[in-house]
Amino acid sequence: MVTFLLLHLLFMIHFYPEKGRILASDPRLQGEWHLLHRSIGISAMHMQLMKNNKVVMFDRTDFGPSNLSLPGRRCRYDPSDEVLKKDCTAHSIIYDIGTNTYRALTVQTDTWCSSGAVLQDGTLVQTGGFNDGDHVIRTLAPCSGDICDWVEYPRLLSERRWYASNQILPDGRVIIVGGRAQFNYEFYPRNSSSSSESISLNFLRETRDEYENNLYPFLHLLPDGNLFIFANTRSIIFDYKHNAILREFPAIPGHDPRNYPSSGSSVLLPIYDKNSRVEAEVMICGGASHNAYPLAIQGTFTRAKSTCGRLKVTDEKPAWKMENMPMPRVMGDMLILPDGDVIIINGAGSGTAGWEYARNPVKRPLIYKPNGKTNNRFSVMAAASRPRLYHSTAVLLTDGRILVGGSNPHIYYNFTGVDYPTDISLESFSPPYLSPxxxxxxxxxxxxxxxxxxxxxxxxxxxxxxxxxxxxxxxxxxxxxxxxxxxxxxxxxxxxxxxxxxxxxxxxxxxxxxxxxxxxxxxxxxxxxxxxxxxxxxxxxxxxxx
Incomplete structure:
Protein backbone atom coordinates (compact mmCIF):
# COMPACT_ATOMS: atom_id res chain seq x y z
CA MET A 1 0.00 0.00 0.00
CA VAL A 2 1.54 3.29 -1.11
CA THR A 3 0.69 5.76 1.63
CA PHE A 4 1.78 9.29 2.33
CA LEU A 5 4.28 7.97 4.85
CA LEU A 6 5.90 5.78 2.24
CA LEU A 7 5.99 8.64 -0.24
CA HIS A 8 7.54 10.77 2.46
CA LEU A 9 10.05 7.98 3.10
CA LEU A 10 11.00 7.86 -0.60
CA PHE A 11 11.47 11.63 -0.52
CA MET A 12 13.75 11.34 2.49
CA ILE A 13 15.78 8.49 0.98
CA HIS A 14 16.37 10.64 -2.11
CA PHE A 15 17.24 13.94 -0.42
CA TYR A 16 18.44 12.72 3.01
CA PRO A 17 19.78 9.17 2.39
CA GLU A 18 21.05 8.53 5.92
CA LYS A 19 17.84 9.66 7.62
CA GLY A 20 15.78 7.88 4.97
CA ARG A 21 17.42 4.56 5.86
CA ILE A 22 16.65 5.17 9.54
CA LEU A 23 12.99 5.84 8.72
CA ALA A 24 12.78 2.72 6.58
CA SER A 25 13.60 0.55 9.57
CA ASP A 26 11.37 2.38 12.04
CA PRO A 27 8.46 0.23 13.29
CA ARG A 28 6.81 3.39 14.63
CA LEU A 29 5.53 4.10 11.15
CA GLN A 30 2.49 2.26 12.52
CA GLY A 31 2.25 4.44 15.61
CA GLU A 32 2.73 3.59 19.27
CA TRP A 33 0.42 2.82 22.19
CA HIS A 34 1.11 3.86 25.79
CA LEU A 35 -0.81 2.90 28.91
CA LEU A 36 -1.35 6.03 31.02
CA HIS A 37 -3.47 4.60 33.85
CA ARG A 38 -4.72 1.10 34.58
CA SER A 39 -7.64 2.67 36.39
CA ILE A 40 -9.13 6.15 36.45
CA GLY A 41 -12.06 4.82 38.46
CA ILE A 42 -14.73 5.44 35.83
CA SER A 43 -15.36 4.33 32.27
CA ALA A 44 -14.77 7.28 29.92
CA MET A 45 -18.04 7.33 27.99
CA HIS A 46 -17.80 11.05 27.16
CA MET A 47 -14.66 13.20 26.63
CA GLN A 48 -13.86 16.86 25.97
CA LEU A 49 -10.46 18.57 25.79
CA MET A 50 -10.51 22.01 27.48
CA LYS A 51 -8.35 25.08 26.80
CA ASN A 52 -6.45 24.55 30.06
CA ASN A 53 -5.06 21.25 28.67
CA LYS A 54 -7.34 19.15 30.80
CA VAL A 55 -9.82 16.55 29.60
CA VAL A 56 -13.25 16.19 31.16
CA MET A 57 -14.58 12.62 31.22
CA PHE A 58 -17.75 11.07 32.60
CA ASP A 59 -19.96 8.04 32.27
CA ARG A 60 -23.38 7.78 34.00
CA THR A 61 -24.68 7.92 37.54
CA ASP A 62 -26.78 4.74 37.46
CA PHE A 63 -24.00 2.24 36.70
CA GLY A 64 -23.64 1.37 40.37
CA PRO A 65 -20.58 2.30 42.44
CA SER A 66 -17.46 3.27 40.48
CA ASN A 67 -13.87 2.65 41.60
CA LEU A 68 -13.33 6.30 42.59
CA SER A 69 -14.69 7.99 45.70
CA LEU A 70 -16.28 11.40 45.64
CA PRO A 71 -14.02 14.03 47.21
CA GLY A 72 -14.53 15.04 50.82
CA ARG A 73 -16.41 11.86 51.71
CA ARG A 74 -19.48 13.29 50.06
CA CYS A 75 -22.33 11.20 48.72
CA ARG A 76 -24.99 11.67 46.10
CA TYR A 77 -28.60 10.99 47.11
CA ASP A 78 -30.95 10.27 44.26
CA PRO A 79 -34.33 8.60 44.95
CA SER A 80 -34.89 8.14 41.21
CA ASP A 81 -31.65 6.21 40.66
CA GLU A 82 -32.44 2.69 39.45
CA VAL A 83 -29.31 1.17 41.04
CA LEU A 84 -28.22 3.14 44.11
CA LYS A 85 -30.23 5.68 46.06
CA LYS A 86 -27.04 6.67 47.90
CA ASP A 87 -23.82 6.69 45.94
CA CYS A 88 -20.52 7.88 47.43
CA THR A 89 -18.51 7.29 44.28
CA ALA A 90 -17.64 9.61 41.41
CA HIS A 91 -18.83 9.33 37.82
CA SER A 92 -16.80 12.17 36.34
CA ILE A 93 -13.14 13.16 36.41
CA ILE A 94 -10.88 15.87 35.04
CA TYR A 95 -7.56 14.65 33.65
CA ASP A 96 -4.46 16.85 33.48
CA ILE A 97 -2.44 16.11 30.32
CA GLY A 98 0.78 17.66 31.55
CA THR A 99 0.97 15.86 34.90
CA ASN A 100 -0.88 12.67 33.88
CA THR A 101 -3.05 13.03 36.99
CA TYR A 102 -6.77 13.23 37.54
CA ARG A 103 -9.27 14.17 40.21
CA ALA A 104 -12.92 13.35 40.80
CA LEU A 105 -15.74 15.70 39.87
CA THR A 106 -19.27 15.68 41.25
CA VAL A 107 -22.23 15.24 38.95
CA GLN A 108 -25.65 14.86 40.57
CA THR A 109 -27.93 13.90 37.67
CA ASP A 110 -27.67 11.12 35.12
CA THR A 111 -25.42 11.96 32.16
CA TRP A 112 -25.94 8.67 30.31
CA CYS A 113 -25.82 9.13 26.51
CA SER A 114 -25.72 12.90 26.62
CA SER A 115 -24.04 15.53 24.45
CA GLY A 116 -21.95 18.67 24.70
CA ALA A 117 -20.24 21.68 23.16
CA VAL A 118 -17.78 24.37 24.23
CA LEU A 119 -18.86 28.01 24.30
CA GLN A 120 -16.65 30.84 23.03
CA ASP A 121 -15.38 31.57 26.56
CA GLY A 122 -14.15 27.97 26.89
CA THR A 123 -16.98 26.74 29.13
CA LEU A 124 -18.18 23.21 28.47
CA VAL A 125 -21.96 23.06 28.14
CA GLN A 126 -23.27 19.54 28.61
CA THR A 127 -26.86 18.70 27.71
CA GLY A 128 -29.33 16.04 28.69
CA GLY A 129 -28.93 12.42 29.63
CA PHE A 130 -31.27 9.82 31.11
CA ASN A 131 -33.85 9.67 33.87
CA ASP A 132 -33.45 12.70 36.17
CA GLY A 133 -30.79 14.12 33.82
CA ASP A 134 -32.72 14.21 30.58
CA HIS A 135 -33.79 17.88 30.88
CA VAL A 136 -30.62 19.09 32.62
CA ILE A 137 -27.93 21.46 31.33
CA ARG A 138 -24.56 21.31 33.09
CA THR A 139 -21.60 23.65 32.76
CA LEU A 140 -17.93 23.31 33.63
CA ALA A 141 -15.57 26.28 33.42
CA PRO A 142 -11.89 25.72 32.51
CA CYS A 143 -10.42 27.34 35.62
CA SER A 144 -7.03 26.61 37.12
CA GLY A 145 -6.37 24.72 40.33
CA ASP A 146 -8.69 22.18 41.89
CA ILE A 147 -11.77 24.29 42.48
CA CYS A 148 -13.74 23.76 39.26
CA ASP A 149 -16.70 21.42 39.29
CA TRP A 150 -19.97 20.83 37.52
CA VAL A 151 -22.84 23.30 37.91
CA GLU A 152 -26.21 21.77 37.09
CA TYR A 153 -29.42 23.47 35.94
CA PRO A 154 -32.45 21.16 36.18
CA ARG A 155 -35.35 21.41 33.72
CA LEU A 156 -33.56 23.92 31.52
CA LEU A 157 -34.07 21.90 28.35
CA SER A 158 -37.52 22.08 26.80
CA GLU A 159 -37.52 18.39 25.79
CA ARG A 160 -35.94 15.16 26.90
CA ARG A 161 -32.47 15.04 25.29
CA TRP A 162 -31.21 11.47 25.39
CA TYR A 163 -28.93 10.54 22.44
CA ALA A 164 -29.12 14.07 21.01
CA SER A 165 -26.32 15.85 19.10
CA ASN A 166 -24.90 19.35 19.55
CA GLN A 167 -23.25 21.85 17.23
CA ILE A 168 -21.78 25.24 18.09
CA LEU A 169 -23.12 27.97 15.77
CA PRO A 170 -21.59 31.17 14.33
CA ASP A 171 -23.61 33.35 16.71
CA GLY A 172 -22.26 31.49 19.76
CA ARG A 173 -25.35 29.46 20.50
CA VAL A 174 -25.50 25.68 20.61
CA ILE A 175 -28.13 23.84 18.59
CA ILE A 176 -29.32 20.61 20.22
CA VAL A 177 -30.88 18.22 17.72
CA GLY A 178 -32.99 15.13 18.26
CA GLY A 179 -32.77 12.45 20.90
CA ARG A 180 -34.83 9.34 21.48
CA ALA A 181 -38.38 9.97 20.20
CA GLN A 182 -37.53 13.68 19.83
CA PHE A 183 -38.12 14.94 16.31
CA ASN A 184 -37.19 18.53 17.05
CA TYR A 185 -34.37 20.84 18.09
CA GLU A 186 -33.72 23.75 20.44
CA PHE A 187 -31.00 26.29 21.23
CA TYR A 188 -28.81 27.15 24.19
CA PRO A 189 -28.73 29.88 25.31
CA ARG A 190 -32.12 31.06 24.16
CA ASN A 191 -32.19 34.47 22.56
CA SER A 192 -35.58 35.43 23.95
CA SER A 193 -38.63 34.03 25.70
CA SER A 194 -40.21 33.51 22.29
CA SER A 195 -37.61 30.83 21.52
CA SER A 196 -38.18 28.83 24.69
CA GLU A 197 -39.87 25.89 23.02
CA SER A 198 -38.42 23.19 20.81
CA ILE A 199 -38.95 23.43 17.07
CA SER A 200 -40.25 20.51 15.04
CA LEU A 201 -38.00 18.88 12.43
CA ASN A 202 -40.01 16.29 10.55
CA PHE A 203 -36.89 14.98 8.79
CA LEU A 204 -35.97 13.23 12.05
CA ARG A 205 -39.37 11.56 12.19
CA GLU A 206 -39.10 10.40 8.58
CA THR A 207 -35.65 8.85 9.03
CA ARG A 208 -36.33 6.81 12.18
CA ASP A 209 -36.50 3.02 11.97
CA GLU A 210 -39.01 0.68 13.55
CA TYR A 211 -37.16 0.93 16.86
CA GLU A 212 -37.43 4.74 16.92
CA ASN A 213 -33.72 4.90 16.14
CA ASN A 214 -31.85 7.60 14.26
CA LEU A 215 -30.01 8.66 17.38
CA TYR A 216 -26.98 10.92 17.65
CA PRO A 217 -27.57 12.38 14.17
CA PHE A 218 -24.40 13.65 12.52
CA LEU A 219 -24.27 17.46 12.54
CA HIS A 220 -21.73 19.61 10.71
CA LEU A 221 -21.70 23.38 10.42
CA LEU A 222 -21.09 24.28 6.77
CA PRO A 223 -19.03 27.28 5.59
CA ASP A 224 -22.20 29.09 4.49
CA GLY A 225 -23.62 28.87 8.02
CA ASN A 226 -26.22 26.21 7.34
CA LEU A 227 -26.26 22.80 8.98
CA PHE A 228 -25.59 19.41 7.42
CA ILE A 229 -27.71 16.75 9.15
CA PHE A 230 -27.34 13.02 8.49
CA ALA A 231 -29.79 10.52 10.02
CA ASN A 232 -29.54 6.78 9.27
CA THR A 233 -29.21 6.89 5.45
CA ARG A 234 -30.45 10.35 4.45
CA SER A 235 -28.98 13.82 4.73
CA ILE A 236 -30.03 17.42 4.26
CA ILE A 237 -28.79 20.99 4.34
CA PHE A 238 -30.86 22.72 7.00
CA ASP A 239 -31.41 26.44 7.51
CA TYR A 240 -31.99 26.51 11.27
CA LYS A 241 -32.63 30.26 11.21
CA HIS A 242 -35.79 29.79 9.15
CA ASN A 243 -36.56 26.15 9.98
CA ALA A 244 -36.22 25.19 6.32
CA ILE A 245 -34.67 22.28 4.46
CA LEU A 246 -32.68 23.79 1.62
CA ARG A 247 -31.52 20.60 -0.01
CA GLU A 248 -31.80 16.83 0.36
CA PHE A 249 -29.01 14.61 -0.87
CA PRO A 250 -29.18 11.11 -2.34
CA ALA A 251 -29.27 8.34 0.26
CA ILE A 252 -25.89 6.85 1.04
CA PRO A 253 -25.33 3.81 -1.22
CA GLY A 254 -26.16 0.45 0.31
CA HIS A 255 -29.03 1.93 2.32
CA ASP A 256 -27.57 0.66 5.59
CA PRO A 257 -27.97 2.98 8.58
CA ARG A 258 -24.95 4.77 10.00
CA ASN A 259 -26.31 6.34 13.20
CA TYR A 260 -26.85 4.78 16.61
CA PRO A 261 -27.22 1.85 17.13
CA SER A 262 -25.58 1.13 13.78
CA SER A 263 -22.98 3.69 14.92
CA GLY A 264 -20.78 4.60 12.04
CA SER A 265 -18.87 7.85 12.41
CA SER A 266 -18.56 11.10 10.51
CA VAL A 267 -16.23 14.06 10.02
CA LEU A 268 -16.32 17.29 8.09
CA LEU A 269 -13.07 17.04 6.16
CA PRO A 270 -10.57 19.93 6.52
CA ILE A 271 -11.85 23.27 5.24
CA TYR A 272 -9.43 25.18 3.03
CA ASP A 273 -10.10 28.86 3.62
CA LYS A 274 -8.19 29.98 0.57
CA ASN A 275 -10.71 30.80 -2.14
CA SER A 276 -13.80 32.97 -2.50
CA ARG A 277 -15.91 29.80 -2.68
CA VAL A 278 -15.06 27.53 0.23
CA GLU A 279 -15.85 23.87 -0.37
CA ALA A 280 -17.19 21.44 2.22
CA GLU A 281 -17.00 17.65 2.14
CA VAL A 282 -18.44 15.19 4.65
CA MET A 283 -17.10 11.69 5.21
CA ILE A 284 -18.97 8.82 6.89
CA CYS A 285 -17.34 5.47 7.66
CA GLY A 286 -18.48 2.16 9.08
CA GLY A 287 -21.76 1.21 10.66
CA ALA A 288 -23.97 -1.85 10.73
CA SER A 289 -26.58 -3.39 8.48
CA HIS A 290 -30.25 -2.60 8.86
CA ASN A 291 -31.02 -5.86 10.64
CA ALA A 292 -27.89 -5.96 12.81
CA TYR A 293 -29.67 -4.71 15.93
CA PRO A 294 -32.55 -7.24 16.06
CA LEU A 295 -30.16 -10.05 15.10
CA ALA A 296 -27.74 -9.10 17.87
CA ILE A 297 -30.60 -9.26 20.38
CA GLN A 298 -31.07 -12.87 19.26
CA GLY A 299 -27.35 -13.63 19.53
CA THR A 300 -26.34 -13.35 15.88
CA PHE A 301 -23.64 -10.79 15.16
CA THR A 302 -23.47 -9.70 11.55
CA ARG A 303 -20.40 -8.28 9.86
CA ALA A 304 -20.07 -4.52 10.31
CA LYS A 305 -19.86 -2.18 7.33
CA SER A 306 -16.47 -1.61 5.73
CA THR A 307 -17.58 1.21 3.45
CA CYS A 308 -16.86 4.92 3.68
CA GLY A 309 -18.77 7.55 1.77
CA ARG A 310 -17.62 11.05 0.84
CA LEU A 311 -20.08 13.74 -0.20
CA LYS A 312 -18.95 17.16 -1.40
CA VAL A 313 -22.04 19.03 -0.30
CA THR A 314 -21.04 22.26 -2.05
CA ASP A 315 -21.00 20.64 -5.51
CA GLU A 316 -23.74 21.56 -7.95
CA LYS A 317 -24.69 17.89 -8.30
CA PRO A 318 -23.26 16.15 -5.26
CA ALA A 319 -22.95 12.36 -5.29
CA TRP A 320 -21.54 9.90 -2.78
CA LYS A 321 -18.12 8.47 -3.58
CA MET A 322 -17.61 5.16 -1.83
CA GLU A 323 -14.41 3.48 -0.64
CA ASN A 324 -13.66 0.36 1.37
CA MET A 325 -11.73 0.29 4.62
CA PRO A 326 -9.24 -2.55 5.12
CA MET A 327 -11.58 -4.03 7.73
CA PRO A 328 -15.22 -3.58 8.80
CA ARG A 329 -15.92 -1.40 11.82
CA VAL A 330 -18.86 -0.31 13.94
CA MET A 331 -18.52 2.16 16.85
CA GLY A 332 -15.27 3.58 15.49
CA ASP A 333 -14.28 7.14 16.41
CA MET A 334 -13.13 9.44 13.60
CA LEU A 335 -10.81 12.32 14.48
CA ILE A 336 -9.06 14.89 12.30
CA LEU A 337 -5.30 14.83 12.90
CA PRO A 338 -3.11 17.96 12.81
CA ASP A 339 -1.63 16.96 9.46
CA GLY A 340 -5.10 16.81 7.90
CA ASP A 341 -5.40 13.04 7.90
CA VAL A 342 -8.27 11.24 9.66
CA ILE A 343 -7.80 8.51 12.24
CA ILE A 344 -10.46 5.83 12.77
CA ILE A 345 -9.99 4.18 16.13
CA ASN A 346 -11.86 1.82 18.54
CA GLY A 347 -14.89 -0.30 17.66
CA ALA A 348 -15.91 -3.82 16.65
CA GLY A 349 -15.94 -5.92 13.51
CA SER A 350 -19.40 -7.39 13.99
CA GLY A 351 -22.65 -6.63 15.71
CA THR A 352 -23.92 -3.21 16.70
CA ALA A 353 -23.95 -0.71 19.54
CA GLY A 354 -25.82 -1.63 22.71
CA TRP A 355 -25.50 -3.95 25.67
CA GLU A 356 -23.55 -7.10 24.73
CA TYR A 357 -24.37 -6.58 21.03
CA ALA A 358 -20.89 -6.52 19.47
CA ARG A 359 -18.08 -9.01 18.91
CA ASN A 360 -14.63 -9.11 17.28
CA PRO A 361 -12.96 -5.95 18.63
CA VAL A 362 -11.02 -3.97 16.04
CA LYS A 363 -7.81 -3.03 17.80
CA ARG A 364 -5.94 -1.57 14.84
CA PRO A 365 -6.60 2.09 14.06
CA LEU A 366 -6.69 3.27 10.48
CA ILE A 367 -5.24 6.49 9.15
CA TYR A 368 -6.99 7.90 6.09
CA LYS A 369 -5.37 10.47 3.82
CA PRO A 370 -8.16 12.50 2.17
CA ASN A 371 -5.91 13.79 -0.61
CA GLY A 372 -4.26 10.46 -1.35
CA LYS A 373 -4.81 8.38 -4.45
CA THR A 374 -8.23 6.76 -4.75
CA ASN A 375 -8.39 3.23 -3.29
CA ASN A 376 -4.97 3.78 -1.72
CA ARG A 377 -5.73 6.15 1.14
CA PHE A 378 -5.83 3.88 4.19
CA SER A 379 -2.89 2.82 6.37
CA VAL A 380 -3.24 0.18 9.09
CA MET A 381 -1.70 1.13 12.41
CA ALA A 382 -0.28 -0.84 15.35
CA ALA A 383 -2.75 -2.87 17.38
CA ALA A 384 -3.91 -1.80 20.82
CA SER A 385 -3.71 -4.30 23.66
CA ARG A 386 -7.26 -3.62 24.87
CA PRO A 387 -10.62 -3.88 23.14
CA ARG A 388 -12.59 -0.64 23.03
CA LEU A 389 -16.23 -1.41 22.30
CA TYR A 390 -19.51 0.20 23.30
CA HIS A 391 -19.06 3.43 25.28
CA SER A 392 -15.42 3.94 24.32
CA THR A 393 -14.10 7.36 23.33
CA ALA A 394 -11.12 9.16 21.83
CA VAL A 395 -10.02 12.80 21.57
CA LEU A 396 -7.09 14.65 20.02
CA LEU A 397 -4.66 16.08 22.57
CA THR A 398 -2.63 19.28 22.36
CA ASP A 399 0.61 17.45 21.53
CA GLY A 400 -0.94 15.44 18.69
CA ARG A 401 -1.53 12.19 20.57
CA ILE A 402 -4.93 10.51 20.70
CA LEU A 403 -6.35 9.91 24.17
CA VAL A 404 -8.39 6.70 24.35
CA GLY A 405 -10.60 5.44 27.16
CA GLY A 406 -13.84 3.72 28.05
CA SER A 407 -15.59 0.55 26.90
CA ASN A 408 -18.50 -0.72 28.89
CA PRO A 409 -20.74 -3.04 26.89
CA HIS A 410 -22.73 -3.99 29.99
CA ILE A 411 -25.69 -2.52 31.83
CA TYR A 412 -23.51 -1.98 34.91
CA TYR A 413 -19.81 -1.98 35.71
CA ASN A 414 -18.74 -5.57 35.12
CA PHE A 415 -15.09 -6.56 35.54
CA THR A 416 -15.22 -10.37 35.72
CA GLY A 417 -16.92 -13.32 34.08
CA VAL A 418 -17.55 -11.60 30.75
CA ASP A 419 -15.81 -11.60 27.39
CA TYR A 420 -15.25 -7.84 27.43
CA PRO A 421 -14.98 -6.42 30.95
CA THR A 422 -15.71 -2.80 31.74
CA ASP A 423 -12.54 -0.86 30.99
CA ILE A 424 -11.54 1.99 33.28
CA SER A 425 -8.02 2.40 31.90
CA LEU A 426 -6.64 5.32 29.93
CA GLU A 427 -4.27 5.02 26.97
CA SER A 428 -2.70 7.23 24.35
CA PHE A 429 -1.92 6.47 20.72
CA SER A 430 0.92 8.34 19.06
CA PRO A 431 0.43 8.56 15.27
CA PRO A 432 3.49 8.03 13.09
CA TYR A 433 4.17 11.76 12.79
CA LEU A 434 5.21 11.72 16.47
CA SER A 435 8.02 9.24 15.89
CA PRO A 436 11.37 10.67 17.10
Missing part, protein backbone atom coordinates in the same frame (compact mmCIF):
# COMPACT_ATOMS: atom_id res chain seq x y z
CA UNK A 437 12.73 9.86 13.66
CA UNK A 438 10.72 12.83 12.36
CA UNK A 439 12.14 15.27 14.91
CA UNK A 440 14.47 16.90 12.38
CA UNK A 441 11.36 17.98 10.42
CA UNK A 442 9.18 18.87 13.38
CA UNK A 443 8.44 22.58 13.77
CA UNK A 444 8.21 24.14 17.21
CA UNK A 445 6.16 27.30 17.56
CA UNK A 446 8.03 29.89 19.62
CA UNK A 447 5.83 32.93 19.10
CA UNK A 448 2.22 33.52 18.08
CA UNK A 449 -0.55 35.93 18.97
CA UNK A 450 -3.03 34.21 21.28
CA UNK A 451 -5.88 36.24 19.78
CA UNK A 452 -6.84 35.90 16.11
CA UNK A 453 -9.29 38.11 14.27
CA UNK A 454 -11.34 37.38 11.19
CA UNK A 455 -9.54 38.17 7.92
CA UNK A 456 -6.64 39.88 9.71
CA UNK A 457 -3.07 38.90 8.97
CA UNK A 458 -0.91 37.54 11.75
CA UNK A 459 2.59 36.12 11.99
CA UNK A 460 4.09 33.32 13.98
CA UNK A 461 7.63 32.14 14.41
CA UNK A 462 8.87 28.60 14.62
CA UNK A 463 12.09 26.67 14.71
CA UNK A 464 12.88 23.49 12.82
CA UNK A 465 16.19 21.58 12.73
CA UNK A 466 16.14 21.11 8.95
CA UNK A 467 13.92 23.21 6.76
CA UNK A 468 12.84 21.45 3.57
CA UNK A 469 13.39 23.89 0.75
CA UNK A 470 11.03 21.87 -1.41
CA UNK A 471 8.51 21.29 1.36
CA UNK A 472 5.51 23.36 2.22
CA UNK A 473 4.45 24.99 5.45
CA UNK A 474 0.83 25.48 6.40
CA UNK A 475 -1.04 26.84 9.38
CA UNK A 476 -4.28 25.26 10.51
CA UNK A 477 -6.64 25.43 13.48
CA UNK A 478 -8.65 22.61 15.03
CA UNK A 479 -11.72 22.90 17.24
CA UNK A 480 -11.50 20.06 19.81
CA UNK A 481 -14.41 17.67 19.86
CA UNK A 482 -16.94 16.44 22.38
CA UNK A 483 -16.74 12.70 21.72
CA UNK A 484 -19.25 10.04 22.66
CA UNK A 485 -20.91 7.07 20.97
CA UNK A 486 -18.63 7.12 17.89
CA UNK A 487 -19.34 10.77 17.02
CA UNK A 488 -16.99 13.67 17.72
CA UNK A 489 -19.28 16.69 17.88
CA UNK A 490 -18.06 20.17 16.88
CA UNK A 491 -14.62 19.14 15.63
CA UNK A 492 -13.43 21.01 12.56
CA UNK A 493 -10.14 21.89 10.94
CA UNK A 494 -9.60 25.10 8.98
CA UNK A 495 -6.46 25.45 6.86
CA UNK A 496 -5.78 29.18 6.92
CA UNK A 497 -4.84 31.49 4.07
CA UNK A 498 -1.20 32.42 3.76
CA UNK A 499 1.74 30.19 4.48
CA UNK A 500 4.53 32.32 3.07
CA UNK A 501 7.74 31.60 4.98
CA UNK A 502 10.83 33.73 5.55
CA UNK A 503 14.02 32.96 7.44
CA UNK A 504 14.70 35.33 10.37
CA UNK A 505 17.57 33.54 12.08
CA UNK A 506 19.44 30.30 12.42
CA UNK A 507 16.76 27.61 12.05
CA UNK A 508 14.14 30.24 12.92
CA UNK A 509 11.39 31.08 10.47
CA UNK A 510 8.37 33.31 10.22
CA UNK A 511 5.14 32.34 8.53
CA UNK A 512 2.38 34.82 7.69
CA UNK A 513 -1.25 33.76 7.66
CA UNK A 514 -4.74 35.21 7.93
CA UNK A 515 -7.45 34.61 10.48
CA UNK A 516 -10.53 32.73 9.26
CA UNK A 517 -12.72 34.60 6.78
CA UNK A 518 -16.01 34.31 8.66
CA UNK A 519 -17.61 32.95 11.85
CA UNK A 520 -19.41 30.44 9.64
CA UNK A 521 -16.06 28.95 8.64
CA UNK A 522 -14.74 29.07 12.22
CA UNK A 523 -17.11 30.11 15.02
CA UNK A 524 -15.79 32.29 17.83
CA UNK A 525 -13.88 30.49 20.54
CA UNK A 526 -10.75 28.51 21.35
CA UNK A 527 -8.81 26.43 18.84
CA UNK A 528 -5.58 24.50 18.67
CA UNK A 529 -3.20 26.06 16.14
CA UNK A 530 -0.68 23.81 14.40
CA UNK A 531 2.15 24.50 11.99
CA UNK A 532 2.81 21.65 9.57
CA UNK A 533 6.20 21.37 7.87
CA UNK A 534 6.95 18.63 5.37
CA UNK A 535 3.90 16.71 6.57
CA UNK A 536 4.99 16.81 10.24
CA UNK A 537 2.93 18.93 12.66
CA UNK A 538 4.08 20.98 15.61
CA UNK A 539 2.41 20.67 18.97
CA UNK A 540 -0.77 22.68 19.21
CA UNK A 541 -0.94 26.19 20.65
CA UNK A 542 -4.19 27.53 22.08
CA UNK A 543 -5.54 30.58 20.27
CA UNK A 544 -8.83 32.41 20.59
CA UNK A 545 -10.82 33.77 17.67
CA UNK A 546 -12.67 36.92 18.65
Missing amino acids: QHDFLRPRVIGVDEILSYKKEFSLTFTVPEFLKMGTVSVRIIAPSFTTHAFSMNQRMVVLKGGGVSSIGSNVYRVDAFGPSTPEIAPLGYYLLFVVHGGIPSSGMWVKIQ
